[in-house]
Amino acid sequence: MTGTKCLDVAIELKKAFAGKLVVQICAFAQDPIFSSEHGLDNRRILEDALLRHTAGGTGAIAALGTTPYVESSREASLENIAWAIRTALHYGLHLDFHLDYNLNDVQSDASRPMVWEVIRLLDSASWNTSAKPAMTVVLGHCSQLTLFTNEQMKSLATRIRDSKLPIHFVGLPTSDLFMMGRPTAGAGESSDGGDMQSAHRPRGTLQIPSMIRDLGLNACLSVNNVGNAFTPWGTGDPLALASLGVGVYQASTEADARILLECVSSRARKAIGLGPSGRDADIRRGIKDEGEGLLWEGRKGALLWIENEKWVGCPAHLRFKVPARQRVGVMDVVWDPPETRLRRILS
Secondary structure, eight states, X not given: OOTTHHHHHHHHHHHHTTTTSOOOEEEEEOSOSSSSTTHHHHHHHHHHHHHHHSTTTTOOEEEEEEOGGGSSSHHHHHHHHXXXXXXXXXHTOEEEEEEOOSOOOTTOGGGOOTHHHHHHHHHHTTHHHHSOTTOOEEEEEOGGGGGSOHHHHHHHHHHHHHHTOOEEEEEOHHHXXXXXXXXXXXXXXXXXXXXXXXXXXXXXXXXXXXHHHTTOOEEEEOOOOSSSSSOOSOOSOHHHHHHHHHHHTTOOSHHHHHHHHHHTTHHHHHHTTOOOOSOTTEEEEEEETTEEEEEEXXXXXXXXXXXXXXXXXXOGGGOOOEXXXXXXXXXXXXXXXXXXXXXXXXX
């Protein structure tokens, strides 16, 4: 049994990086905690960890997360959500739900999106008056929402805005694109013996820029996992994720590029309760140490320096140089993310 081994390692890493960067630890229940033969044991392990590492212990854990969709019934999923809300309020933690991770019929009572239940239960628990001011509620995946009509999305956005709940949607396209779009029957044959469109595989992932721009919702982008069964591809590089968003969301304007950059910087900070951090999307030309590049103004007192190379590297035996593409603004950084060796934090 894994137990708290991952959490123990995270706490050690948090100590190691103290003073260098902010590490926010989320105690996350990936497995059922209200169903299956292991549900009760899983919940006890989590509750014991919270007791030892929050208000009653070291204070190392800042957020509590669960996956209601892994429970065996809708009733158990509701218990999962209600327990997580009560527990987060008790310990003063941010809340993180991986929710509605499917492409099931949104009109069916049996598969009605749980996002409505999360809002209802947060209201019932008086989250706005009981939680600390900075405590946020993050909803990840929510791929089922991609089946909503425009009117249903507007209704959801209105419900969230009217509730004034600190809900932030987190798009996780690297995981969603891999996990979604699988055929429900084998080799081009449906379960009833008829033909199916084996090439028709919708891949649901939240339309994050539209949710921000058109619906006024709080939203950002993140990487769910790297190198595991859910996401065996990609990296944790935030600029690479913003660049992926150009293709996923057909985001081709300068305004789109700024939103994508905010989604992996200022909007992401806000989602985990870190608050504003200056003009995170303000990138401008600059010169440092006689080299031209871009300055990205981040939190107060810190800048990200993005260096421009003069030449593209070619094998020496070719004996010629190719001028490198110069990044001169936000779109260049999002469309063509610089390698990490060309980035440097200035303080």
